[in-house]
Amino acid sequence: xxxxxxxxxxxxxxxxxxxxxxxxVKKLLGLIPAKYIEALEQxxxxxxxxxxxxxxxxxxxxxxxxxxMPDIYVFHCTCGRRHRRFCVGGGDVRPVWDVR
Amino acid sequence: MATYVKYDTAIQKLCDKxxxxxxxxxxxxxxxxxxxxxxxxxxxxxDLVQIAGSNGYTTDGNTITFNSTRTGGTITATGxxxxxxxxxxxxxxxxxxxxxxxxxxxxxxxDVWCSWDYGATFTVADTETFTLDFGASIWTMT
Numbered sequence: 001x002x003x004x005x006x007x008x009x010x011x012x013x014x015x016x017x018x019x020x021x022x023x024x025v026k027k028l029l030g031l032i033p034a035k036y037i038e039a040l041e042q043x044x045x046x047x048x049x050x051x052x053x054x055x056x057x058x059x060x061x062x063x064x065x066x067x068x069m070p071d072i073y074v075f076h077c078t079c080g081r082r083h084r085r086f087c088v089g090g091g092d093v094r095p096v097w098d099v100r
Numbered sequence: 101m102a103t104y105v106k107y108d109t110a111i112q113k114l115c116d117k118x119x120x121x122x123x124x125x126x127x128x129x130x131x132x133x134x135x136x137x138x139x140x141x142x143x144x145x146x147d148l149v150q151i152a153g154s155n156g157y158t159t160d161g162n163t164i165t166f167n168s169t170r171t172g173g174t175i176t177a178t179g180x181x182x183x184x185x186x187x188x189x190x191x192x193x194x195x196x197x198x199x200x201x202x203x204x205x206x207x208x209x210x211d212v213w214c215s216w217d218y219g220a221t222f223t224v225a226d227t228e229t230f231t232l233d234f235g236a237s238i239w240t241m242t
Binding site for chain 2: 090
């Protein structure tokens with residue numbers, strides 16, 4: 001162990017698990033909260049392709065297996081860029097889907 | 101929601117009037133850090149190791165549009181989502197961001213309040229985004 005690392009500061013094991021498989025956003029538009037979509041559409045710092053959510057896939061994760069609902073959503077643009085949303089608050093709707 | 105972990109000293113600092121968590125008087129910020137929070141001993145911002153202040157990440161983090169209100173005996177804190185957009189390279193020149201902490205930036209010592217664990221390290225590459233979604237409430241306190 002690195003002597004400079006304070007007790008408790010050591011790297012922890014990864015706990016994140018896949019909750020919902022990657023799926024096209026355009027097939028989930030009625031399910032995904034509008035603010036997720038608008039955040040991409042309205043961010044002028046993004047590439048033009050990334051501002052079109054319908055061109056993305058989305059997948060969902062839980063930060064740890066015990067989480068009752070997904071709390072991480074990753075949008076994958078066709079250009080390969082990813083846009084992550086980490087849901088830390090309460091009282092919001094968390095979309096879930098099942099890909100068969 | 102991701103597991104909310106309050107630093108042990110936060111409540112003491114609230115009672116000591118070092119942290120003002122009611123209303124929108126104090127400026128609250130969110131940071132991304134690489135080291136695991138030790139809730140028993142981490143107390144102020146300098147106890148944490150942030151990603152570097154570059155490529156869209158500002159050292160000491162982004163401001164939260166924060167407010168809290170009381171209903172009956174419960175205080176509910178709310179905040180507008182924080183979005184980091186990488187520009188010119190990986191956000192904070194980092195591939196090892198993992199934790200997010202919220203702190204009171206007005207407090208002289210920049211006292212930390214709570215943290216969340218993303219569950220894995222993450223990289224925010226050039227023109228990618230990382231959004232901290234506070235939902236309908238960041239926390240409630242009774």
